[in-house]
Amino acid sequence: MHRVNLFRIGFLFIQIAKINGKSAYFRVNYNTIGQAAADAYCKSIGMELAKIDNIGLHNSAEQYLTSLLIDERVWISATCHSLPCQWGDGEVLDWSNWRSSSEPTDNACAVLENENNGYPTWRTRDCFDEFISLCIAPMQPSFSLLSGLYNFYEASLACQAIGGQLAVVDNPETMDRVTNELYGIHISSDIWIGLYGNGINLVWQNTGKGMVYSNWDTFSPNTVKDVAVAMTQPNFQWTARPMTDQLSHALCQVNLMPVLTGMTYAAAKAQCETFALQPALLRSQEEAIIVKNALFTQDLLTDDYWIGLTTDGVTFSWNDGTPTTFTDWMVSNGEPNSMATSKCVKAGGSAECKWYTTSCTELYHFLCQYPTNNLFPISQDIDQFSDVTTEVYPVTSGNTGGNYPLTPRSGHMKRYFNLEAEDTKPINQPYHTIQCQNEVRCASYCVRDQLCVVFVFNGFKCSLYTSFSSGSVNNVPGSTIWI
Structure with missing residues (x-):
C-alpha cells in the first residue's frame, strides 16, 4: 500500500511516495553446509547468520520457519568454542533457549531444533555437521521516493531534509521489497540510491561499508571515481551515473x-x-x-x-x-x-x-x-564535487565575484546565496553554533536543518539563524552571511 504525502521542504512542495517499514526478516539457505560456510553465505548476500538474542526475535524466527514447513535443524550464529558461548559478532550470550540448562559443550555450534511442531529450543552440534541455515537482516526502515531534480549531492541533502539518508539496498530481500513497491508508483527517470564511488571502491553512503551484494543491469562500472549508483527502469537494476547527472528521483530511508x-x-x-x-x-x-x-x-x-x-x-x-x-x-x-x-x-x-x-x-x-554508522560523506567527501558553490552556482556574466542572485536555478528546491554585504551578521542571536572548516561545511549544516534560514561563517565558527532581515545587521570583520 502506497501512501503519498506532501511535506514542506524549503521553499517547494516535494512529492514523497512512502514505503512503510518492515519487521526483522529472514532468508533460509537450503544448502546443507557447516556453520562457517553458512556464515559466509549469509555475508555474501549482505545478511548475517541469525543472531537470536531475545524472545521477540526467537518467536519471529519460529513463525517464519513454521510458515515454510521446515522441520529440520537450522544453523544460527551462536558458538561454544569456549565457554561462555558467543554470537558470531563476539557478543556473549545474555539470553538463550537451550533445551536444558546444561546443553552447551566445548567446540560446538548452535542450531534451532524442531520440537512439537515449532522451534522452541536450541541444541549444540559439531560445527562441521551439515545443516540448512537461517540468515537475518534487521528490521527494515521506511523508504521515501522523492520526486524533483537532483544530482547525487542534492539527492543526499533532500533525504537529510526529511530526516533520512539515501537508501541502502544491500541484500536481495531489501531489493525485492523495494522493487515490488516501486512497480506501483509512476517513475519518470532513474532513481539515486546511497551507493557511490569514493575513488577506491563503491561504498554505501550512510554506513561506509563496501558493496557486497549488487544488482547491476549489465555489468559493474569500470571506474569508481566521480560516479554514484542509480536504479533504472524497467526492473530497477543498477547503473553507474556521473554524480553531476540530474535525476528526477531519490530513494531515501529514515533510520x-x-x-x-x-x-x-x-x-x-x-x-x-x-x-x-x-x-x-x-x-x-x-x-x-x-x-x-x-x-x-x-x-x-x-x-x-x-x-x-x-x-x-x-x-x-x-x-x-x-x-x-x-x-x-x-x-x-x-x-x-x-x-x-x-x-x-x-x-x-x-x-x-x-x-x-x-x-x-x-x-x-x-x-x-536502524543499524547505521550515520556517516555523512556528502560533507566529508565534498571535494569530489570540487567547490560545491561553484558547481551549484557557476559564475556567469550576470553572477560575478561569487555574489549570487536570490532566485534558485531551475529545478533546484532551495539555495543559499552570498549577500552583497560582507563582514556583517544578523543582530538577533544564533540558535546554534558549531566549529567547522569552511563555509561549505557550514552550508551543509544549515541546509539539513529545518529551522535554519541563514548561516554566518566567521573564521572556523558556523552560526545558524532562524530569521534574517537585510536591514538588521552589525559589522563583524571576517564574516559572511549566506541565505
Whole structure:
C-alpha cells in the first residue's frame, strides 16, 4: 500500500511516495553446509547468520520457519568454542533457549531444533555437521521516493531534509521489497540510491561499508571515481551515473522508528532490541539534525522520546558504549541537572528537540535506530564535487565575484546565496553554533536543518539563524552571511 504525502521542504512542495517499514526478516539457505560456510553465505548476500538474542526475535524466527514447513535443524550464529558461548559478532550470550540448562559443550555450534511442531529450543552440534541455515537482516526502515531534480549531492541533502539518508539496498530481500513497491508508483527517470564511488571502491553512503551484494543491469562500472549508483527502469537494476547527472528521483530511508507508546527506559530499550534495533544515538550535531528533521517531517516534534544516553553516576555515555563528545542539553533549564544512575535522557518536547534528564521509570515514547554508522560523506567527501558553490552556482556574466542572485536555478528546491554585504551578521542571536572548516561545511549544516534560514561563517565558527532581515545587521570583520 502506497501512501503519498506532501511535506514542506524549503521553499517547494516535494512529492514523497512512502514505503512503510518492515519487521526483522529472514532468508533460509537450503544448502546443507557447516556453520562457517553458512556464515559466509549469509555475508555474501549482505545478511548475517541469525543472531537470536531475545524472545521477540526467537518467536519471529519460529513463525517464519513454521510458515515454510521446515522441520529440520537450522544453523544460527551462536558458538561454544569456549565457554561462555558467543554470537558470531563476539557478543556473549545474555539470553538463550537451550533445551536444558546444561546443553552447551566445548567446540560446538548452535542450531534451532524442531520440537512439537515449532522451534522452541536450541541444541549444540559439531560445527562441521551439515545443516540448512537461517540468515537475518534487521528490521527494515521506511523508504521515501522523492520526486524533483537532483544530482547525487542534492539527492543526499533532500533525504537529510526529511530526516533520512539515501537508501541502502544491500541484500536481495531489501531489493525485492523495494522493487515490488516501486512497480506501483509512476517513475519518470532513474532513481539515486546511497551507493557511490569514493575513488577506491563503491561504498554505501550512510554506513561506509563496501558493496557486497549488487544488482547491476549489465555489468559493474569500470571506474569508481566521480560516479554514484542509480536504479533504472524497467526492473530497477543498477547503473553507474556521473554524480553531476540530474535525476528526477531519490530513494531515501529514515533510520529512526518513533514508537508512540509510553514505556520506562528499560522497557523501551528492550522493545528496540526485540526489533534487532537499538535506542537512538545522537552522537554528533549531524545525527541530532537528522533526528529533528525526521520528527519534524512526521509532525512529532512536540512529543518526548527516550534516547540511548544514560549515566553511570560519573559521566554520560551512549548505549553502544561511546562517550559523549556532542551534547544538546536544555541548558536554560539547568540541564543536565543530575548524574544519578536512576536518571535517563529524553529528547523533544519542542521544535528545538533539546535533551533533559529524568527518572528512568517515567513513561515516554521512544526512538529506535536502524543499524547505521550515520556517516555523512556528502560533507566529508565534498571535494569530489570540487567547490560545491561553484558547481551549484557557476559564475556567469550576470553572477560575478561569487555574489549570487536570490532566485534558485531551475529545478533546484532551495539555495543559499552570498549577500552583497560582507563582514556583517544578523543582530538577533544564533540558535546554534558549531566549529567547522569552511563555509561549505557550514552550508551543509544549515541546509539539513529545518529551522535554519541563514548561516554566518566567521573564521572556523558556523552560526545558524532562524530569521534574517537585510536591514538588521552589525559589522563583524571576517564574516559572511549566506541565505
